[in-house]
Amino acid sequence: MRAIGWRLGALAGLLLGILGPAGMARAQGYGSAAVANLGPPGDALFPDLADLQDRLEQQGWMVRGQATFILQGNTNFRAPYSGAASLKPVANARNTLSTDLVIGRQLWHGAEVIIDAAVTRGFGLSNSVGVANFPNNEAFRLGSTEPTFFVPRAFLRQTVALSGETVEDADPLRFGSTRPRERLTFTLGKISVWDIFDDNLYAHDARTQFLGWALVGSGAFDFAADARGWTEGGAVEWDNGRWGVRGGAFRVARQANGLFLDPSVTRGFQVIGQVDRFFRLGNRPGAVRLLYGYSQARQSTWDQLDVNGFDSFGKNPNKYNGKHNLALNAEQELADGIGAFARLSWNDGRTQNWMYTEMDRAVSAGLAFDGKRWDRAGDTVGLAVNLGWISSGRQRYMEAGGIGFITGDGRLSYAAESVVETYYDLRLAPGVNLAANAQLVVNPAYNADRGPVPIFALRLHTAF
Template sequence: MTRFPLGATVRALCRSAIPACLVGTAIPATAQIAAPPPVAQDWAIHGQATLVVQGVGGFDSPYAGANSLTPHQLRETIDATAFIGARPWAGAELWINPEIDQGFGLSNTLGVAGFPSAEAYKVGRSAPYLRWQRAFLRQTIGLGGPRETVAAAANQLAGQRDADRIVVTAGKFGVGDVFDTNAYAHDPRGDFLNWSAVDTGSFDYAADAWGYATGIAVEAYRGAWTLRGGLFNLSTVPNGETLERGFGQYQLDAELEHRHAVAGRPGAVRLTVFRNRGRFSRFDDALAYARAHGKPIDPAATRRRMTRLGVHMNLEQSLTNTLGLFARAGLADGAIEPYDFTDIDRTAQLGLSLAGGGWHRPADRLGLIGIVNGISAAHRRYLDEGGLGVLVGDGRLPHPGAERIVELYYAAQVTKGFDLSLDGQHVVAPGYNRDRGPANIIALRLHDNF
């Protein structure tokens, strides 16, 4: 808790010491139309700090396994990130993101496939530690069309760009920085917390245990369309801390986006496919091996080089000046183990996001989402016989069912750049187990940025 007064002090000092054009001060949309183009930045420094305190009460728990969610617990996570960027030449941006992390998710980030906090990594530690989460170069090549204003933000220098353009990003960054974005549900520091709310649950995107990968992404913008492609290193072992080098195990991503207007209101539709290539196991192979050798289930024994595919769709649509609608749906190959994200073979979500203009709090946000996550029959057999997944595994699964999640949050702007959020989640059949739950989870989130 003592970090946040310090963060506020640092923010105030930076704002006084750095010219206004170098910090990420938000510009109202109405002001952007009348104001002159911003001065192009050559460098910038931004920062953020986020604290999440999350707890779960009592729920039915007749048995438990190694990856089960435990009743009656309270956990916290904190991260503080610096976004340091410079423009080495025209059209280029070089960014590094050193970050200090500390804390644990509920049950050490286990027990729910749609895990309730995307601020909780798969590696929890009681003492703060430093990591370089991102280090990447972005090159924008203009192809003409109208000129667009680019506002200053974390990992984005202010300036202008062509509407039609090619953007190449290379280095270490998040697959979700480029793919499966959504204006209403994509930022656990500002909107929804659930893993399967901020990303499509079945999108088994390449990542280390902290959610970042090394690779390259290329985006082609032309009018209302954008085509994206990416090549990324998978982790060396499923759910691992270390990434491959040289794309020995890799992911290919492709996404087509169309931006549109309905009754004058902006919206977008995205179709994304992924192809993972590496050493994976089929669930039925792992079961057969364990039975034949009289050993516990271990998918490592039956991993061999194969391909896992998935596809999903992502929609966002503004309905009024303050209300937005969004939805996602996805499907992945449920015969093969998920690799780097979570234990979800199919998913669907529908939600609403409401800005607080109607009650004279325009910077506040209220969000509501419903999510249904599912797994294949082979995946259910694997868990029922004692197999462990990326996040779930109760030791048995005699009464499987879809994991159903409802999340509601309210984010209030206390001062400019500092938000306080309350978040509640109701999880039915956590880990696809109808014998467990339902679990009611509440969270307090503090977020400071400059």
Template sequence: MTRKFYFLFLAVLSGMFGVMLSTSVSAQKAGSGSDQIATFASPIDGINTEGEFLGLPVNLHGQTTYINQRYNNFTSSYSGIRSLSSDKSMSYTWSGTLFFGARIAPNTDVYFNPEVISGVAFSGLSGLGGFTNGEGSKATSSQAKFYSARAFMRHTINQAGDKVVLENEANQITQTVSSNRVVITAGQFSTLDIFDDSRYAKDPRIQFMNWGNMTYLAYDYAADARGYSTGLAGEWYLDHWVLRASRMLAPKSPNGRDLNWQIFNSYGDQVEVERQHHIAQLPGKVSILAYRNQMTLARFTDATNYVIQNNAQGTQAINYVRNNAQIKTGVGIHGEQALTKDLGIYARAFTSDGKTETMSFTEADNSLSVGIGMNGTGWQRPKDSVGIAMMQNGLSSYRRTYLQAGGVSYFIGDYNSPTQTISYSPERIGEIYYNATVIKNVLAGLNFQHVINPAYNAARGPINILSLRVHAEF
């Protein structure tokens, strides 16, 4: 299918859906059912996007997001082949997504999300642990790329319990379910669609932009280079508890575009336990997540030995020492709590074993993030939102030793000369954003990020990054 035909197909299909859709419902996500608490997930009003097509309940949603980021020259004693450029730079991404859904049986839905993206990342997406644009990994050039982001089926098995209404939104047709239920998701989707949900820090299109606020930065979740994978996930809701587990395909090579379909030899497993609660009638939750990856990866001890024995400083030595069936594990905790109906806090902490190279995400072996989210009710702008966060990211002793020996990784590596000693320090990032609803279904916002010790190097930075974001939904 050519790109022009693909675009025409999407336009015609969306037009057909637009003609057939009716019966408006509000586009808010059902959480614990409480309470009109701000979700900070989408301040944009819903429109008529749900109805019937060929006798089936269907819905259609869409989004487009433009993010422009800039920074000025910053201090740098030296730069390597994986360093962030110390010169004044600009980066941008533009994405567009259609969210098609159809209910093919009373408790079974199918969804398809074609997506297009273009953009240019800072320094070819290198030189940071916590990258500053959550859409950056999807954009490889200024030329628009079309692809399938998600194509999956969701089946719900209701059990005894209270009735909960899941209202119309992207990838959710209005549905009444039991508070006690099992949900099975199979197909192409993102691991983060199921795991580590957050009311305040999840979606870089409308909340914090940094990767360390999208999820735990040290969570090396299974995905292709764009952040999607194929697999099977199950969720068991039991009153205030949720148990989640999944197996997802791993890429054929670390951070690669193609997935390895040998699911018993190369995969990412995760399990999460979540406990929801109320304090003074305000919702909150605590969750613990653990993962176990298996694929062909390089051990940092082997890569360090290769650098030293072959005098291979300044090279990506991990490419030459990969072994089959390497295991990587990690565990983290996430908590959040609404303090008022318009203000909430959250925190995430995670650690991975750090013995092997990154499989799918970024260069971090431990991470911590804390922040707050607030709506603008106090200044008569209830659909505006503000967020403030602080992050600290670190590397394991195995990865630090490799870098200090002169090795280079996929995203980082400041090695420059045999006389240079890399000064390791945790990477620290502060982020603040403000979003304003300018017209119906469109918001515009500013984001500022201050990065200390970029790529864990105290000899470089700090960096101040200013971002402009425009986001629209239907």
């Protein structure tokens, strides 16, 4: 299957590279489903096709897309024992392929409907278990051998201008490249919570930046999602260029790491609020974001798991419980072509994590370097680290042999999990990038008895 994956990835890269306009040096947001057309069509690999995209947009239609192929493997590592959710200690490799076709239509002034149709296939290492900061955010916990079609995004958005002044904003999921400086934005439908919350210029997109889950988003914040990473709900945003305030309500999974969302929207839900502050330090842009989230789901407290039995991990048989989440997210340009980021995240640790990954405290930080500094416009280099910890309740559960949806070796010699990640993303042609990625996982799944684990990856990404 790996040979088939290579052929599918190469074919998708070729087709989208033919269509694509000039590649962007910056990421396009979480799970970049496309690239907004910037600059004249003549800069594209095939100008006539880029010109067609521009003409369609002038008529109120959007057609954009992407393909990302990732081949990732780990070497042998020390592991005196393994459990049901352990990273396999033998050398192995897996690959993933994701493709998106985004179709949009302008309805009336400021309103647009967006549908993202996706086809994916492949698996993460050890079927995406064994590391809390799992090393490939493109790897769903529900992998597939054959191509699988689904619709990750289908939403209606209304933007209301509160000022006549405009600012540049090349969002690949929006029409045009400018927005009113002060505006209200309403979104309703199926989305990723990360489309709106926890954004970061330097670390928020596994298709163009870091691959690790906790470098794409705040590791200890249990973001609402199904097993593929998507949810349904609505959000309201206010921006004025210096401040931003965002709030939303979303559906949660019916079971731990479940594919289906809870049908009882009044009992199972997540609400998130975020305040953004945009500023300049030494005339260089920066931002700080503070997030709070409260989720309520059929999740158990650690004491309830002791009483009801570990078999009830998938769903509390008796009641819904709540979880409080916090995150602080910062980015800052340090010099021309050099940016830094950091995230701190926390949840109350009373209950099991339900949807994202199994961390209760996390700290991440890193640097990104633009290739313009060495005359390679379109290239990017990144270096980052994430440290993750768990609560005493989760530690007790895992020491007793408990298995989570991503961690659990059957035994535990507890230590904080740390992952160092670096990548070089090379622009091959307009709209086509190839990246080499390396990670070192120390104490995988919080277990000092196992590892360290070197992990290597190649990523081919193209977008139009």
